[in-house]
Amino acid sequence: MKYEIVIGLETHVELATESKIFCSCGGHSNQEGPNTCVCPACCGMPGMLPVMNKRAVELAVMAGTMLNCQINKYTTFDKKSYYYPDLPCAYQITQWFHPICTNGCVEVKTASGSRKIGIKQIHMEEDAGKLVHDDWTDTSLVDFNRTSVPLIEIVSRPDFRSKEEVVAYLEMLKSTFRFAGISECEEGAMRCDVNISVRPEGSTELGVRTEIKNMSSLVSISRAIEYETARHIDAIERNTEVLVQETRRWDDIKGRTFSMRNKETAADYRYFPDPNLMPIVIDDEWFESIKAKMPMMAEEKAKIYVEQGISEEDARDLTSERKLCELLDKVAELGTSPKTVAAWILTDCAGILRKNGKVIGELSIKPQKLFDIISMVEKGTITRGAGKKVLAAVIEKDVEPEQYCRENALDAQTDSGLIASIVKKVIEQNQNAVKDYLGGKTKAFQALFGACMKELKGNGDPAVIRAELEKELAGKQ
Amino acid sequence: MSNYITEIDQKCEIAVDDTILIKDVECTAGSRILGGFVPLFDAEAVERIKKAGYGIKGKTNVGEFGLDIIGETSYYGEAQENGNLIGAAADEVKNRKVKAALCVDLNGAPRRAAAVSGQTFIKPTYGTVSRYGVIPCACSGEQIGVMSDSSENTKKFLTIIAGRDDKDGTSLKNDSYDYESKTELSEMNICLIKELLDAADEKVAARIRSVVNFLEKSGAKTEYISVPEVRYAQAAWQILLAAETCNNISRYDGVKFGYRTPDYKDIDELYIKSRTEGLGILSKETLIYGSDVLSKGRYDVCYDKALRVRRVVMDKMKDVFGKYDAVLIPAGSTFEYKKYPLDKAFENVYKESLFTAVSSITGMPAIVSCGVQLVADHLNESKLFEIASKLDLSEVEK
Structure with missing residues (x-):
């Protein structure tokens, strides 16, 4: 018999705010050492009150707009209670009753075509801390750096029919959010719960659903879906086991999923509205100002580059990184053609970085300096070859281009x-x-x-x- | 029995409830579970008091988390006077040991304490005084208020601590408040709620009558009205208070600060034993009740309904204040709180909250003066101070 896989995703994305969602601690979880980015508030000390980070709301609105959601004018925060050592207050502030965005949809493209995936809702919440287990001393240590880092959780409808669609969707989210500056989407900044069930093709009834929790790598997600699908089909066809609705954990080393202890999952979270956070009202004026601040989507930007004479391939490469676009736009604004700048970035800068074992995403150069080099070459003050040398020195040591040319006798020989x-x-x-x-x-x-x-x-x-x-x-x- | 859990400086004139944080001074909230907890910062109200040039004498004893009738459930002992229970802060003020005391009112304990000891206490409009640095329990209703010997001093210290604080998201936008009266007592209409008068004992009823006589003599009009909603306010506030408290005190798990059980074999036992040994019976009953009203299948019929009742009571009281300047009601059923077995605390506290729940659940300001309670519409503290200042000068027993 042929089977259809039905998958829904809950995707947690860390928002790229400067500070945490309810206090003024730095917002990124990758800190120097454990508990270096904490304050009495995110440690759960009594007497501290949550104060809403406005930027987090704006980024959530942007994300919702990009995923074609309805942005709810009235949105509230709720408390979700459970005991776990990485949760200092024994409750997490999330949105249960009135999430910020609802009813969206996105198009997902795979080799077998393009399909619409519904977005049920996007809600905001605070992240929990991290437990570090030390097997040597048989202890667990808590790191609160990640506590209260702002997240959005994007809940899709059960519209995925293959692991390829899931991967394409997550890649799309990643590139969209990175490009818009909504999330850095670094390692661990995007985590996924996968809800999966299997049914005979043509059936309209859903099969027994299992949820695989907390995966962050696309490869693991893909493997976990593959494994879980096979397990479901085996259970249906060969009665290898009785499927139950449960939460499972993916073990990347063993390459299979395991049922999680009931204790960790069968909780009653006792949601209720958080009296310390006033409802947020997103009026038209605020919504319009957020929309005005929204960066162009990568695809639109690429289109503009092509119109400016940049090849489609280069336009795609440039729009994989918002930074590159910003650099190109600034250099072009100083008075060079976008096409020339594109070549300098994608060929010369990329080459220099590659030599140093880096990728183009790590490029850091002041627009003015890149412009100076390009215009020296265009004016003939230095040769293209000398230009490359200066560029390398600027990227590696941030030197002053003109001074560097003088000191290293790079000026063009015209005698x-x-x-x-x-x-x-x-x-x-x-x-x-x-x-x-x-x-x-x-x-x-x-x-x-x-x-x-x-x-x-x-x-x-x-x-x-x-x-x-x-x-x-x-x-x- | 000392009125203080921690003494700071004998020479100073302000006492602060042990539910309000002072930097580097142990804060217990009357509970064993917070024993040894030393906060890293001052509460906003404390900071304002210090900025105004006053010092803090010490941390006055409170009932566990301030949940009880008058301070009787503190792990560190209760204040008594001739066999009657009396609030520690009220006792300090009464004996002129301090000029004023900052007390957190979340279920009426300081109001009852003021009534019993003949002091003045104001619980201002919710959002007036920052809750930054208050041990959180019933966040949607708790407010820091001022206990003092006169309406004048109460007003003076409330003016110091009141005002916008960005660290508290529920803080109102006014940077400061003017509590000078714009309405004379002689022009006021004051009503009494029958349901609450009927529930008080004879001594309280007599006091109310003498206050009414004085008000009438001063030219104010008084009227008796029926507000059946007060019963709903009592039940709904019990639900909201218990749920919020249950959630807020979940964080005391013996891991990060406060009391930790000496022997445990794993994290679950650490949690369970620390909380079993660290929390008193009233807190435990509140926890159980609070967990229940929030649980699956119960939320809609309990918690959500209580939120709706809050709205109904609010609307009703707004109606009342459309016609009257203030409501005159008892602060408690009696002036004589006797010791009782603590396993009756939950029940007894509930009974007494009948008189204080209207102001707790609506966030409307309430003042206790001459042993009676006056409630006004949001931000109408000036009317309460006007009445209380006249009562201060009256012949009415304090």
Whole structure:
């Protein structure tokens, strides 16, 4: 029999705010050491009150808008009670009754086509801390750095029919949120609970559903879905086991899912409205101002780049990183063509980073400096080769481009007398190439040109070299 | 029995309930479970008192988390006077040991204490005084108020601590408050709620009558009305208070601060034993009740309904204040709170909350003066101070 997989996702995404959701501690969970980013509030000390981080609300509204959700004008926060050592107050502040966004949908593209996935809701909540287990001393330690880091949880409808769709959806969320600056989506900043059931194809009834909790790598998610699907089908076809609705844990090393202890899952969370947080009213004025601040979506931005003469492939590469777009736009604004800047970023900068074992996403260069290099090359003050050298120095050591050129004698050699003597010397030493050229092999010109440039340590003005070389060769004909 | 759990500086003139945090001073909230907890910061109200040039004499004893009738459930002992229970802060004020005391009113304990000891206590409009640095229990209703020997002093110290604080999301927007009266007592209409008068003992009823006589003599009009909703206010506040308290005191688990049981074999036993040994019976009963009203299947019929009742009571009281400047009611059923077995605490506290629940659940201001309670509409403290200042000068027994 053929089976259909039905999957729904709950995706937690860490918001890229400067501070935590209800206190002024730094907002990122990747801190230097354990408990370095905590205050009495996020440690759950009595007497501290939660104060809403407005930026978190704005980022949630942006996320909802991008996923085509309805943004609810009236939204509230609720308390969810449970005991766990990583939860200092024994309650988590979340949105249970009135989430900020509802009823959205997104298009997911896979090799087998494009399908719509419904978004049931997006709600905001605070993250919990982290437990670190030390097997050596048989103790568990608590790190509260992550406590109260703002999250959104995106709850999809059970609309996925394959693991490919799940992966495509998560990749789409990742790139969209990264590009919009909603989340850095770094390692662990996006976590997923997968709800999965299996039914005979054509059936309209849902099968028994299991939930695989807390996975962050796309590879694990994909493997877990594959494993769980097979387990369900086995259970249905061969009665290997009785499926029950339960929560399971994915073990990446063993490559299978395990039922979680009942104790960890069968809780009554006793939700109720948090009296310390006033309802948030997102009026039209605020909503419009958030929308105005929203960056363009990656796809739109890419379209604009193509119109500006950048190739589709380059446009796609540039829009994989918001930083690159920002850099390109700023450099272009200073007075260069976007196409030229794109080439410098994607070819030269990327090459230098690659040599240093880095990726283009790690590029950090002041727009003004990149502009200075490009314009020196365009004006002919330095050669393209020298430009690359300066660029490397700027990326690696953040030097001043013009000063660096002066100090390293990189300025282009334009003295036509000197160049003429070098051209003569090169022609002397490369009689074969000269013969080839005179015999009609125009390619040989490039070889002679290259030899001249080499003599000039790459700093010769190409126009002057070319002119001198042409003059000299013409005399030989 | 000392009125203080911790003494700070004998020379100073202000006492602070042990449910309000002072930097580097142990804060127990009258509970064993917080024993040894030393906060890292001052409550906003304390900071304002210090900024105004006053010092803190010490942390006055309170009933566990301030939940009880008058302070009788403190793990650290109760204040008594001739066999009668009396609030520690009220006792300090009464004996002129301090000028004023800051007390957290979450279920009426300081109001009853003031009535019993003839002192003045104001619980201002919810959101007036920052709750930053208050041991949280019933967050939707608790407020810091001022206990003093006169309406004048009460007003003076409330003015110091009241005002907007960005650290408290429920703080109202006013930076400061002007409590000077705009309405003379002689122009006021004051009503009495029959249901509450009928529930008080003869001494309390007599006091109410003498206050009414004085008000009438002063030119105010008084009228008796029926507000059956007060019974619902009592029940609904019990639900909200218990649920919020249950949630807030869940954090005391013996792990991070406060009391920890000496022997345990794993984390579950650490939690259970620390809480079993650390919490008193009233807190435990409140916890059980609070867990129940929030649990699956019970939320809609209990907690959600209580929220709706809060709205109904609010609307009713707004109606009342459309016609009257203030409501005159008892602060408790009696002036003589006797010791009782603590396993009756939950029941006894519930009974007494009948008189204080209207102000607790609506967040409307209430003042206790001359042993009686006056409630006004939100932000109408000036009317309460006007009445209380006249009562201060009256012949009415204190």
